Amino acid sequence: MCDDLTADDNDRFLGTRAGVSRREFGALAGAAGLIAALPVPANAKPITGRDVTITTPDGVCDAYFAAPSRGKAPAVLVWPDIMGLRPAFRQMGDRLAQSGFAVLTVNQFYRSTKAPFLAPGESFDQPEVRARIAPWRAALSQDGTRRDARTFVDWLDRQPQVDTRRGIGTTGYCMGGPMTMLTATERPDRVRAGASFHGGGLATDRPDSPHLGVPAMKAGFLFAVAENDDQRNPAEKDKLRDAYAAAKLPAEIEVYAGTLHGWCPPDSRVYNAAQAEKAWGRLLALFDGGLRRG
Template sequence: MTVKTLHIPTADGRADAFAAFPDRGERCPGVLMYPDGFGIRPVLREMARELAGHGYYVLVPNLFYRHGPAPMIDLPEHIGEGTRAKVFEQLMPLIEAHTVERSLSDADAYLRFLTAQPEVVDGPVAVTGYCFGGLLAVRTAAAHPGQVAAVAGFHGPVGADGPDTLNRLTAEVYFAHAETDMTPESLGALDQALDAAGVTHTSEILPGTAHGFTMSDTDAFDAAALQRHWDRLLPLLGRTLAGG
């Protein structure tokens, strides 16, 4: 396994990023992994390495590079209920400043950089995202319909941009929602919008889960839900990416 800290040229500077990919010397499919609002940290590096171990080049950008390199703030080892509010108080201005225009400009730069890496095979890529990163994954896939073959979002506001964005999706979609984030009625409305857009998709609520269920450094972590995340994500990548 090779891991690197990289810097991605963007319209507004350089975004620091974490990359992980196999050592076997063969080119592999690329995956752009958007972190949650807490950003690049040990748990995200661990998840990127886990995915890379299945034969993918995984690129995890610092979403808030305009404000400085990751980590943007001092994070506790475990983000529990006692610290969550204080952490979000610091992060929310950065999230609010990350406009649609900025996210789309960055997506162009991230995909251009990812596909130019010598370890990445020619062909389509996948985009995954967690929490706020799930929304960014959908935006990226919608803006690059000929390039993104799969998009996966976990406990994120994936439909927040509305049907106009969903209508531009051509990628195969998997969404996993926390029970505390999505009602069955809201899920039905999202599924209806995806159906109307002609999107091949699976979208489900994971019973008993809270927002952030994939993140082992938070109180929301659910080991069974994280395993389901892998059980759904890996087959999606395998059937949509060349060499996956």
Template sequence: MPIKIQSLQIPTPDGQADAFAAFPDDGERHPGVLMYADAFGIRPVLREMARELAGHGYYVLVPNFFYRHGPTPVVELPEYIGEEVRPAVIAQVMPLIEAHTPERVLSDADAYLRFLTTQPEAGAGPVAVTGYCIGGLLAMRTAAAHPGQVAAVAGFHGPVGADGPDSLHRLTAQVHFGHAETDLTPEALGELNQALDAAGVDYTSEIYPGTVHGFTMSDTDAFNPAALQLHWDRLLSLLGRTLTDS
């Protein structure tokens, strides 16, 4: 199936967020997925992942959520983010993360979802939101703020419990969390899952074996090919259960 990659500009209350979409180039409408990148932002590996997901029949929108600081690439990245360059890259990214307040996240989420659902190649039905690293937290906040619209949410190696149990009660989406071994102890996983149970969330939440933070990203030294495949298995299963062509 041929996949089209389209550069886009999303209007927001604070300006224009540059973005791209990946979708089957077949003239049909496909269920929409909002994909939040990790803190390193849009780069070739994210285009590959969006293309892969689009190949399974989805319209995938990937915004530059740091657009207030400039268009992609907001931070110049090496081709490979290894141990020797990671601290310097994170030092550049941290101020952007700290400036991305919950208010900005929710304002942007409104704009991203409004844009996504008006694209001619995207279906009119419910959408899914997925995210990596800090993007997992953005995905959770988006899903909690749009319970009628977001049918599925997935977060991978992200600080998904950072907003505490109160936000979980607003979730109506089906949820999958894929945690890195270095991000969450079994005890912390138990506490998170207890909070999800208490909130009545329909979820799966597991630590992917042998992983460190960032395991899905093939341009970093955290990459774990087996865990990336497990991520695809879990994500595609979730989307298959929750999204329908419309």
């Protein structure tokens, strides 16, 4: 997650903080309307995408669902970064669906606003935008994320495109990183693989730190760490390694050289295409082993 809101705002969100400078915070906003074209997967499957709404205990969530047009596929739940559900994440969801997965990308801010919620030219380095986001962030909590995770997994299992004989995967970016861990902790019966990309607040000193839930998981994980995030908090990756080793669960934890926080989505101002492609390849390898064969 990002740290240009107040400390109190951050602490109310999942009980975590992960320092990001004002310049890097603005980079997360990207350039509105400018999205790098992602490569089409080899042997890409024809897909169908549609907007959906999902009733949760806390309201109605707007989301995007994409899946191969024929047959059944393992499901994946995607938690976006602070910029929320937007064209870049729809493109990423489509690409994952073309690789043979049924992908649900959610608007985790649904309690407060519909997505997309940034107008052209707006970015998180603008004080008025940060002020608008702050109460939405305050409405999020670990308990709410856990309720959402249960609901979204159940929704996926009801879709005819989903192969319920296979485990579910989950991915998260920035503030979505800890959400993947909470999902795996909350639904170990279904979640078999998870991935965090430049996630923050994954392993803290707080009693509700996401890494403390690792013993309850049954999922292997990928942690793709931004270099500048690691420079600020080098101990976090060691806490993660220790937690997964103690639980005897596989975890690939790597600091991606030359990357800045927010480097994976193709609309980020700090998008690093080469390293994002490397991380995407590792994600597909994780899902191939954990969902298709696992």
